[in-house]
Amino acid sequence: MRKIEIFDTTLRDGEQSAGVNLNTIEKLEIAKQLERLGVDVIEAGFPAASPGDLDAVKQIANTVKHSSVTGLARSNKKDIDAAWEALKGSAEPRIHVFIATSPIHREYKLKMSKDEVVERAVEAVKYAKQNFAKVQFSAEDACRTELDFLARVTEAAIDAGASVINIPDTVGYITPQEIKEIFQYLTQNVRNIDKAILSAHCHDDLGMAAANSLAAIEGGAGQVEGTINGIGERAGNVALEEVAVALYTRSDFYKATTGLKLNEIKRTSNLISKLTGMIVPANKAVVGDNAFAHESGIHQDGVLKEKTTYEIITPELIGLSANKLVMGKHSGRHAFKSKAAELGFDLSEEKLNDAFKTFKELADRKKEITDEDLFSLLADKQTQATDVNGYELTGVQVQYGTEHIPTATISAVLPDGTNVTEASTGSGSVEAIYNTIERIVDGEVKLLDYKINSVGGGRDALAEVHVRVELNGMESSGRGTAQDVLESSALAYLNAVNRAVTLQARQSGVEKAHI
Ligand SMILES: CC(=O)SCCNC(=O)CCNC(=O)[C@H](O)C(C)(C)COP(=O)(O)OP(=O)(O)OC[C@H]1O[C@@H](n2cnc3c(N)ncnc32)[C@H](O)[C@@H]1OP(=O)(O)O
Numbered sequence: 045m046r047k048i049e050i051f052d053t054t055l056r057d058g059e060q061s062a063g064v065n066l067n068t069i070e071k072l073e074i075a076k077q078l079e080r081l082g083v084d085v086i087e088a089g090f091p092a093a094s095p096g097d098l099d100a101v102k103q104i105a106n107t108v109k110h111s112s113v114t115g116l117a118r119s120n121k122k123d124i125d126a127a128w129e130a131l132k133g134s135a136e137p138r139i140h141v142f143i144a145t146s147p148i149h150r151e152y153k154l155k156m157s158k159d160e161v162v163e164r165a166v167e168a169v170k171y172a173k174q175n176f177a178k179v180q181f182s183a184e185d186a187c188r189t190e191l192d193f194l195a196r197v198t199e200a201a202i203d204a205g206a207s208v209i210n211i212p213d214t215v216g217y218i219t220p221q222e223i224k225e226i227f228q229y230l231t232q233n234v235r236n237i238d239k240a241i242l243s244a245h246c247h248d249d250l251g252m253a254a255a256n257s258l259a260a261i262e263g264g265a266g267q268v269e270g271t272i273n274g275i276g277e278r279a280g281n282v283a284l285e286e287v288a289v290a291l292y293t294r295s296d297f298y299k300a301t302t303g304l305k306l307n308e309i310k311r312t313s314n315l316i317s318k319l320t321g322m323i324v325p326a327n328k329a330v331v332g333d334n335a336f337a338h339e340s341g342i343h344q345d346g347v348l349k350e351k352t353t354y355e356i357i358t359p360e361l362i363g364l365s366a367n368k369l370v371m372g373k374h375s376g377r378h379a380f381k382s383k384a385a386e387l388g389f390d391l392s393e394e395k396l397n398d399a400f401k402t403f404k405e406l407a408d409r410k411k412e413i414t415d416e417d418l419f420s421l422l423a424d425k426q427t428q429a430t431d432v433n434g435y436e437l438t439g440v441q442v443q444y445g446t447e448h449i450p451t452a453t454i455s456a457v458l459p460d461g462t463n464v465t466e467a468s469t470g471s472g473s474v475e476a477i478y479n480t481i482e483r484i485v486d487g488e489v490k491l492l493d494y495k496i497n498s499v500g501g502g503r504d505a506l507a508e509v510h511v512r513v514e515l516n517g518m519e520s521s522g523r524g525t526a527q528d529v530l531e532s533s534a535l536a537y538l539n540a541v542n543r544a545v546t547l548q549a550r551q552s553g554v555e556k557a558h559i
């Protein structure tokens with residue numbers, strides 16, 4: 045069996061998804077889970093993109109021990125220096141430098157000749173190699189690049205010191221047969237290919253990312269790059285869980301495996317979905333809610349007689365256990381702590397006490413507290429900043445009637461500690477709440493997107509709201525979870541406002557909390 049290296053770029057290419065913005069605490073939590081999942085490399089960000097990105101990559105590099113941590117850099121000294129600043133504390137400093145090689149990108153974007161692109165790539169790899177133990181080079185838009193030129197760039201980058209050469213299908217254009225041939229061509233025509241491993245990085249614009257990644261492996265790729273749940277720029281990157289489970293299930297065909305702990309897949313998917321607000325479609329391969337649901341009579345009959353009639357992978361394989369009824373209002377602190385550990389959370393004493401209090405309040409109102417409820421509650425506590433200096437919701441009251449104008453009254457604590465209560469109307473309850481919050485907040489807030497999702501099932505399920513807002517021209521996202529949809533709507537809005545305030549403070553040089 046060949047071992048395929050798994051390079052996870054959820055925190056870099058995944059965060060390039062429109063509307064996703066993770067703060068450092070959330071990125072750290074995701075990185076720790078990717079480490080538990082057993083990915084070989086975590087691409088933690090693009091350090092030159094912003095001081096916040098650099099800081100997040102640095103914290104992840106200094107925390108994660110069992111996966112390599114890397115950061116992206118353009119082929120210039122400034123980006124490579126920023127990456128070094130972020131990654132020098134990691135166990136095996138590793139950088140990912142790139143430059144586009146296709147004719148379209150050379151002519152219109154970079155305005156460079158072939159020779160200039162090769163020269164820039166070589167200079168960048170050599171410069172990076174002065175500090176970094178491991179250098180990965182990517183030929184952006186490789187799959188639309190002339191094959192002989194791609195081989196030339198690859199050979200030059202390896203000679204300059206790159207030990208991983210990534211061949212991205214940047215715009216999701218290639219077909220499985222073609223990408224297999226590209227990898228075979230490079231394997232056969234690059235003189236020094238034995239000194240590097242080839243990597244595939246596929247996007248899903250035509251829905252072929254998983255097929256293309258698997259075809260690249262057949263053609264000789266030793267590393268696959270992608271994201272969990274397939275999030276990423278435009279239609280997203282290849283979903284790593286699909287590649288890993290396909291290799292496992294069809295090892296008879298691919299004769300390849302990965303180092304992933306497949307039973308950590310579901311937890312990783314849930315955490316990333318929750319923190320990014322990118323909800324996983326029910327019919328999504330491997331991690332969708334319906335991936336193991338048999339609806340029709342003939343299928344149910346077959347599964348009852350013999351599971352393998354209609355089930356090629358088991359829920360247990362990806363760590364999906366039956367949703368147990370776990371805790372109730374009579375549960376104590378010890379049981380709660382051990383349940384939190386079972387669900388994969390290692391909370392500080394302060395956060396654990398806070399989570400226990402919220403759990404007890406919830407248990408008073410909700411009949412059954414499921415693993416899903418607890419996961420949501422604990423993930424919120426784990427990623428909540430303790431040094432927050434923002435707006436805090438203390439009360440929501442809404443009057444609604446089909447014959448009346450909805451009116452909301454909101455009480456909150458301002459960043460300077462003052463208590464306020466305001467009221468306003470709207471065409472619906474949520475609009476009334478948001479109009480009221482706008483009266484409380486300093487500046488102009490615009491709602492850009494609103495999504496609501498229930499955590500688990502049942503009439504008393506928790507409501508999780510994700511919003512995207514603009515505050516004084518600064519875009520940010522926020523989320524809120526509560527049993528009541530209106531309360532979660534208010535919490536999500538204020539969370540997004542607080543994040544925008546933090547980003548603005550950062551930009552104006554005033555370091556504040558990681559809200
Ligand atoms: C395929 C991918 O996923 S690539 C990664 C995409 N990710 C990102 O862009 C991360 C977020 N980006 C950013 O924050 C900003 O774009 C920054 C900080 C990286 C750069 O910002 P700016 O300096 O303002 O440049 P801007 O983004 O407008 O333009 C990019 C410049 O980099 C150049 N460039 C693009 N790729 C490369 C490269 N790999 N190597 C060298 N130069 C490059 C472009 O030609 C352009 O140069 P020009 O200004 O001479 O025309």
Ligand SMILES: CC(C)C(=O)C(=O)O
Binds near residue numbers: 116184185212215247
């Ligand atoms: C930066 C590179 C690797 C990339 O994300 C792409 O080309 O899609």
Ligand SMILES: [Mg+2]
Binds near residue numbers: 057212245247
């Ligand atoms: Mg990409």
